[in-house]
Amino acid sequence: MSLKLKVQKREGPLFACDVSQLSKGLKTLGKERLVLCGSTLLGSLEPLKGVAGYVAQPPRSTTRAMPWSKAKGKSLYVSIDKEALALVVKARQKPVFALDALLRYGQRVKGADEHVVLGAFEGSDATVVLMLHFRKSELVALNEYTLAPASAHTFEMDLHVLLERLRMAHAQAIFHWCGPLSAPAGQALQLAPASLWQTAHGHNLTLSGRPSLLRQHGLALGLVLASVASVFVALYVPYTQYVTARDALSRENSQLQGEYSFASEKLALLRARQAFFEVSSHGDRRLVQFKTVLEVLAQQEDLRVRESQLNSNLDPVSRGRPGQTGKAADFEVLVDVPREPDSTALAQSRPLLQELSAQMGMNLRLATTDPYKDIEKSASGDNKARRQYRIQGDFNNAP
Amino acid sequence: MLPKDTSMLSLLAALAFSGLLASAGFDSYTAMTDKAQAQAEAVEDFQEWKRQYTQLLPLEGRWSQALRPLNEARDLYTLHQMLGEHPRSNPDTLLVERIERVILNERDLGAQRVCLSSGSGSGVVFTEKDFPTLLAGLEALSLRPDVQMGSVHLSQEKAEARAFVSPLCLLLRDEEEPQK
Numbered sequence: 001m002s003l004k005l006k007v008q009k010r011e012g013p014l015f016a017c018d019v020s021q022l023s024k025g026l027k028t029l030g031k032e033r034l035v036l037c038g039s040t041l042l043g044s045l046e047p048l049k050g051v052a053g054y055v056a057q058p059p060r061s062t063t064r065a066m067p068w069s070k071a072k073g074k075s076l077y078v079s080i081d082k083e084a085l086a087l088v089v090k091a092r093q094k095p096v097f098a099l100d101a102l103l104r105y106g107q108r109v110k111g112a113d114e115h116v117v118l119g120a121f122e123g124s125d126a127t128v129v130l131m132l133h134f135r136k137s138e139l140v141a142l143n144e145y146t147l148a149p150a151s152a153h154t155f156e157m158d159l160h161v162l163l164e165r166l167r168m169a170h171a172q173a174i175f176h177w178c179g180p181l182s183a184p185a186g187q188a189l190q191l192a193p194a195s196l197w198q199t200a201h202g203h204n205l206t207l208s209g210r211p212s213l214l215r216q217h218g219l220a221l222g223l224v225l226a227s228v229a230s231v232f233v234a235l236y237v238p239y240t241q242y243v244t245a246r247d248a249l250s251r252e253n254s255q256l257q258g259e260y261s262f263a264s265e266k267l268a269l270l271r272a273r274q275a276f277f278e279v280s281s282h283g284d285r286r287l288v289q290f291k292t293v294l295e296v297l298a299q300q301e302d303l304r305v306r307e308s309q310l311n312s313n314l315d316p317v318s319r320g321r322p323g324q325t326g327k328a329a330d331f332e333v334l335v336d337v338p339r340e341p342d343s344t345a346l347a348q349s350r351p352l353l354q355e356l357s358a359q360m361g362m363n364l365r366l367a368t369t370d371p372y373k374d375i376e377k378s379a380s381g382d383n384k385a386r387r388q389y390r391i392q393g394d395f396n397n398a399p
Numbered sequence: 400m401l402p403k404d405t406s407m408l409s410l411l412a413a414l415a416f417s418g419l420l421a422s423a424g425f426d427s428y429t430a431m432t433d434k435a436q437a438q439a440e441a442v443e444d445f446q447e448w449k450r451q452y453t454q455l456l457p458l459e460g461r462w463s464q465a466l467r468p469l470n471e472a473r474d475l476y477t478l479h480q481m482l483g484e485h486p487r488s489n490p491d492t493l494l495v496e497r498i499e500r501v502i503l504n505e506r507d508l509g510a511q512r513v514c515l516s517s518g519s520g521s522g523v524v525f526t527e528k529d530f531p532t533l534l535a536g537l538e539a540l541s542l543r544p545d546v547q548m549g550s551v552h553l554s555q556e557k558a559e560a561r562a563f564v565s566p567l568c569l570l571l572r573d574e575e576e577p578q579k
Contacts, residue, residue, distance in 0.1 A: 216406040220413030227417035231424035238431035245438035252445055267448060270455035272506040273462050279503070280544040287541040290551070291534050305553075312549030312565075 013197045017123035019083045026091045037098035037121040038128040040084040044077050054079035062139035064107045073138045094202030101200035106134040114173040120181040122150050159184050289395045296359050307334040329392035336388040345372040364393040465544040466572040469511055486525035486536030492518040514568040522565025533560040545570040
């Protein structure tokens with residue numbers, strides 16, 4: 001508790017508690033942070049309406065609750081000195097508000113229901129002590145006290161008196177000392193880490209006091225841009241696939257010299273001609289088979305072929321006799337053989353047909369019209385009576 | 400945690416816009432993917448077509464070799480010449496019975512069918528000195544893809560073997576063959 005807070009003036013933040021201190025400090029300011037305090041800022045729990053020389057800033061919430069939460073507290077209204085604002089904006093600085101840093105610290109500190117957070121800043125001709133009173137992490141009161149400069153011999157005493165007065169007013173509260181001036185000796189104070197000033201958020205200030213359009217809408221803009229970009233990215237892949245396929249098609253097509261336009265027509269014609277060649281080769285086999293039939297007949301003893309007919313399978317409409325279902329027989333031959341006087345025409349035909357069928361490997365049958373006829377001796381020139389048969393058969397269609 | 404000073408109104412508008420854009424983008428993505436897929440299928444179809452086409456292309460040559468062009472058939476005499484020497488037919492009685500387009504599987508093959516007759520009946524009579532010669536001639540005829548033979552009726556007539564082929568048609572291709 002007795003540890004003294006040593007403010008590192010060189011590397012630590014630059015504290016500016018009035019305009020002259022600020023303008024002087026800005027000249028030498030390097031990369032250190034700038035903390036505004038003292039008369040450059042006004043803070044109040046009541047709305048500040050048009051204080052002359054000050055520009056209103058967006059109000060802060062006294063609690064950490066979300067804006068839509070029921071536990072949302074009141075607002076802390078903050079204004080900044082116009083001249084200080086102009087200097088800061090001109091120097092493109094992002095200053096930390098001492099008020100904000102203490103508010104942030106007080107809202108987060110734990111251990112008791114009541115806290116008093118103190119900050120002491122050295123101005124150019126006075127010491128400024130900022131007091132924030134928290135109850136259950138909610139800012140309920142704030143005040144600023146101006147004491148003699150830290151170098152004055154009355155300073156220590158003034159500070160002690162101030163602290164004693166505050167302790168009497170807030171007997172239950174735990175006191176926190178946030179610097180940057182060293183904590184007074186002999187006081188029971190919780191010392192806040194010096195990093196408090198380093199981690200506090202800086203503000204992008206505008207002369208109007210309202211946050212810049214970019215800060216207000218930047219996130220929305222980013223979201224819009226990101227979604228537009230992601231849509232483009234998502235469409236890029238299928239688009240390139242499409243383009244690739246299209247190019248492949250036109251490349252292939254150019255190889256065929258644009259014949260794709262009547263392609264299907266052409267292909268169908270080729271297919272039909274292929275089918276034509278296949279069909280026309282069937283005709284060959286028919287005639288060859290017919291020749292075999294005739295050869296077998298020619299080998300038969302005492303059998304004469306009078307007529308023979310190879311029926312067409314090209315033109316199914318032209319053939320077909322009444323009483324026959326489907327197509328006509330593949331072939332029909334008119335033969336005569338010596339008559340066997342003891343048997344009837346039909347009886348004689350059976351062994352003949354069986355014999356011929358066996359030799360040809362086909363099923364022969366008598367025609368349904370004019371199947372047989374007896375021919376007398378004179379008709380054929382020789383002395384034997386003959387029988388004439390009209391025989392039909394079908395080729396084996398097995399390939 | 401949102402950055403300070405963020406305008407909730409514009410953020411909500413941006414969220415709504417992003418939502419709309421996302422749904423529109425998804426639709427476009429689907430459409431684009433479909434289109435790309437259709438295009439890829441078109442390429443595949445085309446390649447398949449090309450494969451079949453190149454495979455079938457030699458048929459062109461076979462077709463123009465097998466069939467004589469129609470303009471070569473100037474008169475009955477040339478038609479008789481096309482039938483060939485054997486089996487013998489009589490050029491004096493030869494008639495053109497009908498001419499029709501050659502259709503197969505409902506497709507015009509690009510050829511004319513010229514059906515001939517020997518005056519009586521719708522067919523052509525061939526005669527040879529004996530049946531083996533006649534049959535050999537008929538077989539040779541039947542092997543020609545440009546000759547279509549219907550039924551064949553064989554009979555002996557006087558000392559000659561006679562064949563009546565009905566119908567007998569010559570296939571003559573259209574002149575304009577697209578040269579490939």
